[in-house]
Amino acid sequence: MIRAENISMSFNGTRALESVSLNVDKSELFGLIGPDGAGKTTFFRIVTTLLIPEKGKVSINKLDTVDDYRALRKNIGYMPGRFSLYQDLTVEENLAFYATVFGTTVKENYHLISDIYSHIEPFKKRRAGKLSGGMKQKLALCCALIHAPELIVLDEPTTGVDAVSRTEFWEMLKKLQGEGITILVSTPYMDEAVLCDRVALIQKGRILGIDKPGSITGNFSKEIYAIKGRDKFRLIRDLRDRETVESVNPFGDSVHVTFSGNEYDENLLEYLEDKGHNDPGAELIEPGIEDVFLELMSKEEND
Amino acid sequence: MTDEKVIEVKDLVKKFGSFIANDHLSFNVHRGEIFGFLGANGAGKTTAIRILSGLSKPSSGEVKVAGYDIYRHAEQVKRHIGYMCQKFSLYEDLTVAENIMLYGGIYGMPGKEIKNKTGTLLESLDFTGYRKRIIGDLPLGIRQKLAFAVAIFHKPDIVFLDEPTGGVDPITRRQFWEMIYKAADDGITIFVTTHYMDEAEYCDRVSIMSEGKIIDIDSPAQLKKKYGSPSIQDVFVKIARPANNK
Incomplete structure (x- = not known):
């Protein structure tokens, strides 16, 4: 459905995107995963016809984002990263406004939003500016959907939203996908990658890899061990000092380690005990998206 | 981490009119501990942090921060803490x-x-x-x-971090947490709030708030065991969902 070919873009000499190419299929839930400043928003603004790329082309259903922008806009719902609805209009006024702008009515497409809207309907007389973060996010999604677009583009919809609302939000996206809507979504949070059909990992304007989340982690060539110890500060330092250890990355309650030559150091635990760590543990684990991202990032920086 | 308590909270209540923002909170935080303070939007975290940092007075209850009573020595409290948030x-x-x-x-x-x-x-x-x-x-x-x-x-004795690493790339995020470990090793207590549960996993202990109350407080490992969850994210969704589900 979306075909992006060799998109490059820069602002005042700073590179924002460099030769980004990717395809998104119809009814796919596609994630763009990367930190702030990676180029996610720039890419989305190009896809939604709001920005003209310096190089490259994007087409959506064979319509070009530059030449056919008028036709395309009727078919795209866009939820920007910053809350961009009218703060001084109420919930229902905002929704009615967006429906009218797109030449439709709330009633006509209500079936698409009824699930989501039911969460905020008790507050429909409240001004949008007075809603909580989770409710603003749901209203913005309703407004992006009200003209029944084939594609919705959501820029970091879950940033700054609590974990409960985030879980609900992803459940809603799955339902919309079930209605046949194509979803392009971005997030800085790696743990959300597994909820997408396919993801593109992006960093400093370049795509590091595109695949199904399971394949990205499944094709990871290195064995990763989770090392545990009570004093993490000293644990990290002592692991870095060990010559058999290749990479050391703190990961929540453990430290993820790879070994040079991909070979586990049989004497590691003994070494840690000698260093005064009480009852350290090492466990071979399945790599996560973030492990892969870290590996790809350090490869990029060494290139 | 030592056994010395740098934050002592007993039966802290904060009301705004008839609304109870903090409902009998009781907990201690130790010197050099990394303490995660979790809760859904509107659970009462910000209210509690404003009290702990001497910016607002409780309606009732005992609160001591860095050895100073929050009612009588709010200015001393402010001198012994640090604060950082992502937005500003x-x-x-x-x-x-x-x-x-x-x-x-x-x-x-x-x-x-x-x-x-x-x-x-x-x-x-x-x-x-x-x-x-x-x-x-x-x-x-x-x-x-x-x-x-x-x-x-x-x-400072304590530093309050409000969603410190949101949106930062994974390498920088790890360098940031290593700085936190170093500060804790130097005896500074770290008090972190975050919506991102993978950050909670870095903490020595976490508390989870919902509707003004602390629902549970323990090490991430113990909480996962207790609720049969693979992650703190899962624990959080199980216990922090407010009754009216808004």
């Missing part, structure tokens, strides 16, 4: 050195000491080259690391 940390139109000077001064450090220690701080971060750069021109990751270093520049 440093002045964007000042240079790195000017920001350090400003914050050091606010916390009552003598000018000479600030000058002496600025070099050490920048060297320890490998940021000596940024001394005269305007904050607004620096990448987010560098700003965040610097903001943390500035928040603990005056050697």
Whole structure:
């Protein structure tokens, strides 16, 4: 459905995107995963016809984002990263406004939003500016959907939203996908990658890899061990000092380690005990998206 | 981490009219501990942090921070804490050195000491080259690391971090957490709030709030065991969902 070919873009000499190419299929839930400043928003603004790329082309259903922008806009719902609805209009006024702008009515497409809207309907007389973060996010999604677009583009919809609302939000996206809507979504949070059909990992304007989340982690060539110890500060330092250890990355309650030559150091635990760590543990684990991202990032920086 | 308590809270209640924002909170935090303070939007975290940092008075209950009673010695409390949040940390139109000077001064450090220690701080971060750069021109990751270093520049007993690493790339995020481990090792207590549960996994202990109450408080490992969950995210969704589900 979306075909992006060799998109490059820069602002005042700073590179924002460099030769980004990717395809998104119809009814796919596609994630763009990367930190702030990676180029996610720039890419989305190009896809939604709001920005003209310096190089490259994007087409959506064979319509070009530059030449056919008028036709395309009727078919795209866009939820920007910053809350961009009218703060001084109420919930229902905002929704009615967006429906009218797109030449439709709330009633006509209500079936698409009824699930989501039911969460905020008790507050429909409240001004949008007075809603909580989770409710603003749901209203913005309703407004992006009200003209029944084939594609919705959501820029970091879950940033700054609590974990409960985030879980609900992803459940809603799955339902919309079930209605046949194509979803392009971005997030800085790696743990959300597994909820997408396919993801593109992006960093400093370049795509590091595109695949199904399971394949990205499944094709990871290195064995990763989770090392545990009570004093993490000293644990990290002592692991870095060990010559058999290749990479050391703190990961929540453990430290993820790879070994040079991909070979586990049989004497590691003994070494840690000698260093005064009480009852350290090492466990071979399945790599996560973030492990892969870290590996790809350090490869990029060494290139 | 030591057994010494730097935050002692007993039956803390804060009401706004008839609304109870904090409903009998009781907990302790130890010197050098990394403590995660979790809860859904509107659970009452911000209210509690404002009280712990001496900005607001409780309706009732006992609160001691860094050994000082929050009712009688709020000013002393403020001098012994540091604060950093993601949304606002440093002045964007000042240079790195000017920001350090400003914050050091606010916390009552003598000018000479600030000058002496600025070099050490920048060297320890490998940021000596940024001394005269305007904050607004620096990448987010560098700003965040610097903001943390500035928040603990005056050697506070406790530093409050409000969603410190949201949106930062995974490598910088890890460097940031290593700075936190180092500060905790130096005896500074770390009090973190975050919506991102993978950050909670880095903490020694976490508390989870919902509708003004602390639902549970324990180490991430114990909480996962207790609720049969693979992650703190899963524990959180199980126990922090408010009854009216808004």
